[in-house]
Amino acid sequence: MTDITIIGAGNMTRGIATRALAGGHAVQILARDTAAAGTLAGELPGTVTTGPIGDAITGEIVVLALPYDAALAIAEQLREVLAGKIVVDITNPVDFATFDSLVTPDDSSSAEELAKVVPASKVVKAFNTTFAGPLVAGESDGHKLDVFVAADDAEAKAAVVSFVDSSGMRAIDAGALKRAQQLEGMGFLHMTLQGALGNTWSTGVKIVAA
Amino acid sequence: MTDITIIGAGNMTRGIATRALAGGHAVQILARDTAAAGTLAGELPGTVTTGPIGDAITGEIVVLALPYDAALAIAEQLREVLAGKIVVDITNPVDFATFDSLVTPDDSSSAEELAKVVPASKVVKAFNTTFAGPLVAGESDGHKLDVFVAADDAEAKAAVVSFVDSSGMRAIDAGALKRAQQLEGMGFLHMTLQGALGNTWSTGVKIVAA
Numbered sequence: 001m002t003d004i005t006i007i008g009a010g011n012m013t014r015g016i017a018t019r020a021l022a023g024g025h026a027v028q029i030l031a032r033d034t035a036a037a038g039t040l041a042g043e044l045p046g047t048v049t050t051g052p053i054g055d056a057i058t059g060e061i062v063v064l065a066l067p068y069d070a071a072l073a074i075a076e077q078l079r080e081v082l083a084g085k086i087v088v089d090i091t092n093p094v095d096f097a098t099f100d101s102l103v104t105p106d107d108s109s110s111a112e113e114l115a116k117v118v119p120a121s122k123v124v125k126a127f128n129t130t131f132a133g134p135l136v137a138g139e140s141d142g143h144k145l146d147v148f149v150a151a152d153d154a155e156a157k158a159a160v161v162s163f164v165d166s167s168g169m170r171a172i173d174a175g176a177l178k179r180a181q182q183l184e185g186m187g188f189l190h191m192t193l194q195g196a197l198g199n200t201w202s203t204g205v206k207i208v209a210a
Numbered sequence: 211m212t213d214i215t216i217i218g219a220g221n222m223t224r225g226i227a228t229r230a231l232a233g234g235h236a237v238q239i240l241a242r243d244t245a246a247a248g249t250l251a252g253e254l255p256g257t258v259t260t261g262p263i264g265d266a267i268t269g270e271i272v273v274l275a276l277p278y279d280a281a282l283a284i285a286e287q288l289r290e291v292l293a294g295k296i297v298v299d300i301t302n303p304v305d306f307a308t309f310d311s312l313v314t315p316d317d318s319s320s321a322e323e324l325a326k327v328v329p330a331s332k333v334v335k336a337f338n339t340t341f342a343g344p345l346v347a348g349e350s351d352g353h354k355l356d357v358f359v360a361a362d363d364a365e366a367k368a369a370v371v372s373f374v375d376s377s378g379m380r381a382i383d384a385g386a387l388k389r390a391q392q393l394e395g396m397g398f399l400h401m402t403l404q405g406a407l408g409n410t411w412s413t414g415v416k417i418v419a420a
Contacts, residue, residue, distance in 0.1 A: 100388075106316035141418040148399075173406040174399065178310075182402075185395035189358075189384065190417070192392075196383040197417065207403065208351040208416045 005059030015135025023167030215269030225345025233377030
């Protein structure tokens with residue numbers, strides 16, 4: 001089993017941790033708000049260790065379950081301890097003031113910007129098209145959740161794919177890290193569609209096969 | 211019923227025409243290669259009129275089922291007759307030399323570039339995430355095909371949504387025409403995923419709801 005560390009104590013942490021525990025993975029949650037992390041850990045279906053950001057990271061895979069700006073800031077702060085680690089970027093860098101565009105530079109993505117901040121880490125894009133509710137539920141409309149995984153490091157990508165598949169979801173290899181540009185566009189679109197889809201935030205983006 | 215005119219005589223024309231005929235819509239196919247249009251019309255399950263590009267357009271909705279460059283060139287040629295019409299852009303402006311990026315300018319899309327060429331037309335983005343095979347089949351893995359529809363003109367968007375729904379698919383309102391940027395990224399991603407998905411080109415991008 002792959003141990004994972006999730007940084008942040010919000011809804012996406014709840015979702016990813018729930019799936020990880022279902023897959024038998026050890027989970028560590030580190031957060032600035034250690035009280036929130038402790039409360040969340042108590043509500044999760046399994047044993048989770050918690051601590052402040054800065055505690056020794058026990059996971060082989062580190063998930064930054066934070067908004068875009070915060071993820072970059074924490075990554076910069078933890079650059080040295082993240083060196084050599086698999087670091088998963090899950091963010092959609094939406095301009096929340098307008099909800100009409102992304103804040104990342106043209107021809108880049110949250111994942112690629114993160115990779116510039118932690119060049120010695122193996123950055124993987126994943127979980128940016130899966131909402132927290134379906135992650136907790138473990139499915140959407142009876143379907144396994146599709147998790148699109150993009151990375152330049154083949155070994156790191158394989159580790160995340162294995163983590164996803166072993167946690168009851170379906171990993172889809174989405175290619176190189178720069179495909180995060182399209183994945184983040186898709187994640188953003190999935191968010192903007194909520195108005196037309198009833199604002200349940202319980203939908204999933206699925207590739208259906210004939 | 212809404213009459214539609216499709217320009218081009220390739221696989222996407224076959225797919226969209228098949229669905230349109232299933233919905234009881236009259237279909238006209240105009241193509242440079244009128245022999246190909248005639249052959250295709252003979253293979254379609256219903257009555258289809260054909261002719262060369264330049265023939266009077268009978269459809270209320272005009273679908274440009276052509277590669278990106280060709281679609282822009284034909285639109286420029288037909289600018290006057292397309293004025294006031296609903297013009298549907300279905301293309302993914304992929305750089306086929308590298309299969310690694312889109313050829314459209316940053317912060318734009320095929321649909322927005324088309325709208326610049328035919329400013330008096332009502333440009334609608336649709337059908338760029340649906341492959342030809344599933345359109346002919348009418349489904350993917352037992353699911354109705356999701357067709358994402360983006361446009362600035364509300365009436366034109368409603369007409370295309372109605373056409374899609376009445377032809378046995380599910381239209382999803384994807385917002386303003388600029389959302390074509392994300393839709394084309396998603397369409398491109400769906401194409402690049404084919405390697406990982408077995409190269410069947412029979413998959414569909416579906417929003418599943420809890």
